[in-house]
Amino acid sequence: MSDAAPPVAVLGASGYTGGELVRLLLSHPGVEITYLGVREPEGRSIDQIHPFLAGAADLKLGDLSAEAASEKAEFAFLAMPHGLSAGIAPKLLEAGVRVVDLAGDFRLPADEYPAWYGFEHPAAAWLEKAVYGLPELFADRVAGASLVANPGCYPTPAVLGLAPLLMAGLITPDPVVVDGKSGLSGAGKALTESTSFAASDESVRPYKFPRHQHTPEIEHVLGLATGHTVRASFVPHLVPQVRGVLVTSYATLAGDVTTETLTDALAEAYDAAPFVRVLPAGAMADTKRVWGSNVVELQAAADPRTGKAIVVGALDNLVKGAAGQAVQNFNIMAGQDETTGLSSVGVYP
């Protein structure tokens, strides 16, 4: 582990998140990719699945085998569909491999899985040891963790925006409204009529509410971070862009609190956080500005007419909302600088 560039595996390299992970890890100076697993390797190399990697990565693919990965790697990133990590992660962990799971399999208490993910959790003991990998709030725990649950793309900006205000007593633990907007890459690579270009362009629409699995994640992690029990009404929407998640949260102000006070509290909370950009009062968060970077932008405003605090967070769902945050967690776990291999500047326009 004291390795300058420890060997790592990516299981589930064929999706958008997997491709982004490989892209980031290829240019990361403190890591060596030694194993890439996909469901159907068929003798292919990674650039046959992701042609944008052509020339950069002549890496052969293996299958989704914990055994094969644990022979080659000290760390494993799991970027498979929900439900698979819960079966594979324990085998890796038992073989001494430290794991960052990008699925939802280790983010919730065991008793929430049947209702929100539709399965009984098969590894409740490991689940209890998992650390929720939101470094800005839980970096200390991440550092020594064997198993890190990488956060969801919506909970990341929602929790980062609300937790400091709740801890500072500027908002109350009343139920919050979290309205999320996401680009189409968040829907993954699977083919559906609704994610075709023709069906998605000029289309903004909600989906899967009020039963989206990020609902209990937002509630659970707000509880972890603040000690308060907070309920969330969460409605995710698809908007016609590829990358980008923006969440707008509405909480109850604890008295006569101003936009400046809210903004100062966020700025103070993330003073030392390299990837959180708190916008000055009146400036508006924008997914475009963080595109391709690991930055989350936060904006807060008080609405005294209704007694609401409105907190907006924006990030690139494939970077800070998935692969970038996983690398950030890895950096902390591996004792490297938190920012290694990650950009704090978006690609614009």
Next chain:
Amino acid sequence: MSDAAPPVAVLGASGYTGGELVRLLLSHPGVEITYLGVREPEGRSIDQIHPFLAGAADLKLGDLSAEAASEKAEFAFLAMPHGLSAGIAPKLLEAGVRVVDLAGDFRLPADEYPAWYGFEHPAAAWLEKAVYGLPELFADRVAGASLVANPGCYPTPAVLGLAPLLMAGLITPDPVVVDGKSGLSGAGKALTESTSFAASDESVRPYKFPRHQHTPEIEHVLGLATGHTVRASFVPHLVPQVRGVLVTSYATLAGDVTTETLTDALAEAYDAAPFVRVLPAGAMADTKRVWGSNVVELQAAADPRTGKAIVVGALDNLVKGAAGQAVQNFNIMAGQDETTGLSSVGVYP
């Protein structure tokens, strides 16, 4: 007025809403365009400003003159920037011309204008006589009105979604959250860096909150329709599409109310409304499906975990959110069939 095809004027024909009005009126069998006014006519015809009208409309432009318009027309549509209608409408009305104003100048009580629009209302007497032109709720008043205030693009779906539930006692008059998403045509034709293609693509961002002028409109009209005082936290967002507004409203459920009950209440309220499509429980509203039509889609769901009713409304902001609704109001005022010249089928995909 008993005219089969009364002569009408459009003042403010050069913007996107003005162009859409001319397009709709050109194919409307019960109307004749007799005057088109713009700020700088310069001897041009309408198709020089809107080349998509080439061949269809060889209409010369006049200036924004109430006098000239009232000589030629019995009805006038005003599609100018906020603040101009308040000055011009009274002159038209005094000349006997019936007016549909698409700006915000006649939508609020007089005392709200300084705070939300930045001007003292110059025609408070006419303001009191103005009828808010949301035909699904106020058709009776529209029929006989001389001056109709055509609703804003966000208030239309927000109010249509919430009012029947409030009247039925299914939600309480507690403050509501209204989260709006709009395409770029809603920002108008004026050139700004933020509305360029390069800056808007891959960008979802809030704007102008918490002081957007549709906030008091939503509150005021909910009061008009239901008798209840309701406060709204309203945050509008721009999403990278041209047309389409979707609002997601979060209200407090009055007890143990189900998605089916909410849906039934909406369906019943709009049973006879030709342009309201209430979606069955579980179906998701979509701006794409109503593109180019005068339809508003409504969807409701109960979230019993948080005690919230979530109501989603989608429309084409240039049609049902502006020009189409103005034509619908005109139809009612002129005693024509409400649906004349309007489509209830979107252009898809």
Next chain:
Amino acid sequence: MSDAAPPVAVLGASGYTGGELVRLLLSHPGVEITYLGVREPEGRSIDQIHPFLAGAADLKLGDLSAEAASEKAEFAFLAMPHGLSAGIAPKLLEAGVRVVDLAGDFRLPADEYPAWYGFEHPAAAWLEKAVYGLPELFADRVAGASLVANPGCYPTPAVLGLAPLLMAGLITPDPVVVDGKSGLSGAGKALTESTSFAASDESVRPYKFPRHQHTPEIEHVLGLATGHTVRASFVPHLVPQVRGVLVTSYATLAGDVTTETLTDALAEAYDAAPFVRVLPAGAMADTKRVWGSNVVELQAAADPRTGKAIVVGALDNLVKGAAGQAVQNFNIMAGQDETTGLSSVGVYP
């Protein structure tokens, strides 16, 4: 046939072209839809496949049966994948139904089918009787036809742009370059990774060249129209939009010909054509301006440095490039006004 509103069938109503046909026919005053056929009717009505038609069309679906259709209809529109019409059309024709085929099955000489479409044509006798339905060039033949081959989306603007210049002797029959750009709806509704929003946004790319089946169609129809044999190098590209085809053709100028001469020749050729808009010299064609309409925009320029005539054509591929042109052909066949039910004004922006 002297019917004011003859009964018509649409076979293949489930795709984008089929949906557009139904939309146009529903608002067409001179037609009655009496049969809609799809591959898997399963007891559904058309609005279950095309929810944007909800409320407008409570039409039950049948299967792709020539027999069922011919019992109910005098005209049939075939909007099925290439290869199916060649089998079904003869049965309809033998039952006395007049047919507009939107596939490529009746556009080429029989001996071209194996090379370009991959099948031996099963109905060569009918193929010889088919009329190529480009009304601006062949309206006379369309009027009396039993079987009309509705043109492809690329050949329509390419041929309309080049044919008059060739006939006028302003360009030579040297090989032409035809560079085509199409929105994603042209790729149809079938799910492929390459037509997902995530893969198509920010992507311009050629496809299927130099063996696209519109190549021989352009050549064959230029021959039909002008008597000249002209070879075409044709490369189609996908661009990230839903609707719209723009073709840029490069031909050899026959001597010292100016932009004005080319423009005048086009303007004269289409003087009486209600759906062709010849742009003045220097104005640029634009797919957006014809969106949703049956208009094709044509623009010509001479490039004396290289001795080339450059002709640009733009249309909406689902309207003038498919369903709208089919309705235009039907109008002519049925003795109705050519423009009935079709718009010459696009929806903008």
Next chain:
Amino acid sequence: MSDAAPPVAVLGASGYTGGELVRLLLSHPGVEITYLGVREPEGRSIDQIHPFLAGAADLKLGDLSAEAASEKAEFAFLAMPHGLSAGIAPKLLEAGVRVVDLAGDFRLPADEYPAWYGFEHPAAAWLEKAVYGLPELFADRVAGASLVANPGCYPTPAVLGLAPLLMAGLITPDPVVVDGKSGLSGAGKALTESTSFAASDESVRPYKFPRHQHTPEIEHVLGLATGHTVRASFVPHLVPQVRGVLVTSYATLAGDVTTETLTDALAEAYDAAPFVRVLPAGAMADTKRVWGSNVVELQAAADPRTGKAIVVGALDNLVKGAAGQAVQNFNIMAGQDETTGLSSVGVYP
């Protein structure tokens, strides 16, 4: 010059190209930005003009002064509108600063400027010494140059695709057709109605042809590279995306040449070029795959029916088409590895 990280200036830092240059230079290990010049500095820092750079670059802005820049820098990147570099570059050069000009001011012979750029070139002596900075063809000359003319976004892929085929005798010097497609960032940051989101979405359209200034650049550089005089018919188009240029060139095959022969010739020519990706026969070039990278993708096909070679090239216009290629030229001039600070992997999707 033997400096590990020489000080550099960027004049014209406020546009899209300027912002991209700053982004690339900030993460470039072998350079230090010491001066940023804009037209109206007004005491601002760079992140006030480019908020996406917030936190990364606390650099104060100066004005567009050759004097100020030459006091602080050994190299200068000029990213100003056409016409300004020709005046400023000589002053920098005379002060010993080596210059990479991203405008068109040093790309053509002096006698071409009046016709294509509208001005008499004010520094013809320097113009003769300028080296055209297409490193894949002219790296040797770039290495020792004081003044490098950074190529245009269209000429880069057009010339890289055609030159090797011409040199290998696989195509003839007959006039070529070059059909270009570009995203909106290529139109720059200036506000125009035609580059708004509402006007550009769903719009593909040609512009500025047949007099676009990249026409003589393509011709001149093909001559420089091959010794042949080649005329080009060039038509650029805008497509609704932000980044990405794709050019499709049509040349005359020199006899019986196959797709494989063309492909092999390109592959051989660029065997050692780190940023040229020659696609295997049948694979299609795609702007999306090179997004954010300095890669140009090339694809060739023979069309034996018409005797044409069709060559397609794709790149990111702000990287390989502008700022990235400028950094590549700088790397060579400064004796650093050609690839320093540049990515050969795009950001996908």
